[in-house]
Amino acid sequence: MADLTFKIFRFDPANDAGPRFDTYTVPAFKKGLTVLESLYYIQDKLDGSLAFRASCREGICGSCAMHINGKYRLACETQVADLKSDSITIRPLGHLKVLRDLVVDMEPFFAKYKYIKPFLMPGDDAPPDRERPQTEGQHSKMIPSIDCILCACCHSSCTVTATDPEYLGPAALLWADRFVLDSRDNALKERLRLVDQLHGIWRCHTIFSCQEVCPKDLDPTGAIADLKRKAIRHRFLGR
Ligand code: SF4
Ligand code: FES
Numbered sequence: 761m762a763d764l765t766f767k768i769f770r771f772d773p774a775n776d777a778g779p780r781f782d783t784y785t786v787p788a789f790k791k792g793l794t795v796l797e798s799l800y801y802i803q804d805k806l807d808g809s810l811a812f813r814a815s816c817r818e819g820i821c822g823s824c825a826m827h828i829n830g831k832y833r834l835a836c837e838t839q840v841a842d843l844k845s846d847s848i849t850i851r852p853l854g855h856l857k858v859l860r861d862l863v864v865d866m867e868p869f870f871a872k873y874k875y876i877k878p879f880l881m882p883g884d885d886a887p888p889d890r891e892r893p894q895t896e897g898q899h900s901k902m903i904p905s906i907d908c909i910l911c912a913c914c915h916s917s918c919t920v921t922a923t924d925p926e927y928l929g930p931a932a933l934l935w936a937d938r939f940v941l942d943s944r945d946n947a948l949k950e951r952l953r954l955v956d957q958l959h960g961i962w963r964c965h966t967i968f969s970c971q972e973v974c975p976k977d978l979d980p981t982g983a984i985a986d987l988k989r990k991a992i993r994h995r996f997l998g999r
Contacts, residue, residue, distance in 0.1 A: 762788065762846050763785050763786065763787050763788065763846070764785070764786045764787070764788055764798065764840060764846055764847075764848060765783060765784075765785060765786075765846060765847045765848070766783065766784045766785075766786055766798060766799075766802060766848050766849075766850065767781045767782070767783050767847070767848070767849045767850070768781060768782055768783075768784065768799075768802070768810065768849075768850045768861070768862070769781055769850060769851045769852055769858075769861065769862065770782045770810075770861050771858050771860065771861060772860050772861070773858070773859075773860070774860075779858070781849070782807070782810075784802045784806050784807065786798045786801050786802060786806075788840065789801070791841075792839055792841070793839065793840045793841070794835065794836055794837070794838060794839055794840065795828055795833075795835040795836075795838045795839075795840060795843075795848065795850070796814055796817060796824055796835035796836040796838075798840060798848075799812050799814075799835060799850075799862075810861055810862075811859075811860040811861040811862060811863045812824070812826070812835075812861060812862040812863060813862070813863055814835065814836060816836070817836045818836060818837075819834055819836060819837045819909070819975065819976075820909060821909065822834070822909035822910050822911030822912070823911075824836045825853055825911040825912055825913050825916075825975075826850055826851065826852060826853060826862050827850065827851040827852065827853065827854065827916070828843070828848065828849075828850050829843050829845060829848055829849055830849075831973060832853065832854075832913035832914075832916050832917050832973045833913065833973070833975060834911060834913075834975045835850075837975060850862065852864050853912055853913075853915070853916040854916035854917070854922070855915060855916055855918070855921045855922055855925070856868065856869060856912070856915075856916065866912065868925070869910075869912050869915050869929070869931070870910075872928050872929055872931070872932040873910065873931065873932050873935060875928065875932065875954065876928065876932045876933070876935055876936040876939075876951070876954055876955065877939075877947075877950070877951070877954065878935050878939070879939075880939065880942065880944055880945050881939075881945055881946065881947035881950065881951075882944055882945060882946050883946035883947065884946070892944045894943055894944060895943075898943035901941045901943075902938055902941045902942055904978060904979050904982065904983070905934050905935070905937060905938035905941065905978060905983055906938060907976045907978060908931060908934055908935065908938070908976065908978055909975075909976060910931060911975060912931065913970075913973045913974060913975060914929070914930040914931050914934075914969075914970035914971075914973060914974055914980050915929045915930065915931055915970075916973075917969040917970055917972070917973045918930055918967075918969055918970055919965070919967055919969060920963050920964060920965060920967075924959060924963055926959040927959050927960075927963045928955065928959060928960050928961075928963075930964075930970035930980030930981070930983075930984065931970075931980065933955060933960070933961060933964070933980065933983060933984045933987060934978065934980040934983040934984075936951055936954065936955050936983075936987060937983035937984070937986050937987050938983070939951060940952075940986075940987065940990060941986075948990070948994070949994070952987070952990060952991050952994050955987055955991070956987075956991040956994075956995075961984050961987045961988050961991060962988070964981070964984045964988075966981060966984075966985065967981075968981050
């Protein structure tokens with residue numbers, strides 16, 4: 761494989777008048793080379809000032825999400841060979857303020873996650889001597905949501921989030937549905953109150969951008985549709 765050309769978004773608000781792209785040449789030094797390994801190569805060998813986030817290197821922590829050749833993806837899970845191009849352009853996540861280069865301020869994203877109360881609200885005391893049991897069938901209902909790693913790829917790809925910064929967004933709403941679907945949770949009314957509002961479920965236009973980019977193949981669009989159905993049922997039938 762030929763050398764690779766990386767064009768990377770650079771911006772340090774403390775020192776730069778505006779953003780730019782810097783270009784680096786990286787040798788395709790091994791089979792299976794990932795975008796994240798290439799970024800570490802650049803930082804280590806070519807330009808130590810390049811800033812980006814990563815931790816686990818195996819698709820678990822969600823911190824290496826960025827815009828790579830036209831799509832939001834995890835840098836650690838993206839092999840250069842799969843991009844089928846010797847030229848790779850990288851931008852930071854969208855709809856979030858750039859702190860420096862590829863590092864964005866995730867606080868507004870996590871504020872929405874915290875807003876939906878991402879914890880069990882069973883409404884009774886814990887059993888004194890055992891966990892709260894769940895059947896396999898009850899657990900399988902949550903499977904479409906429980907693998908979310910809060911990478912924010914869906915948030916950045918969402919066209920509604922682009923125009924309404926207060927929109928709760930696909931990840932927070934997916935998590936809201938995850939607890940609604942949890943047989944151990946008993947706070948449906950409270951959870952629907954949180955999402956059945958001006959900047960909640962009804963702002964979703966069902967465009968599927970979130971579902972298309974999710975690196976875990978989750979279905980935030982489907983989760984939002986489920987919440988809409990439940991909100992309507994609750995409004996008309998009270999349950
Ligand atoms: S739903 Fe998918 S894209 Fe969105 S934060 Fe979770 S893992 Fe990332
Ligand atoms: S480094 Fe953890 S998901 Fe990529």
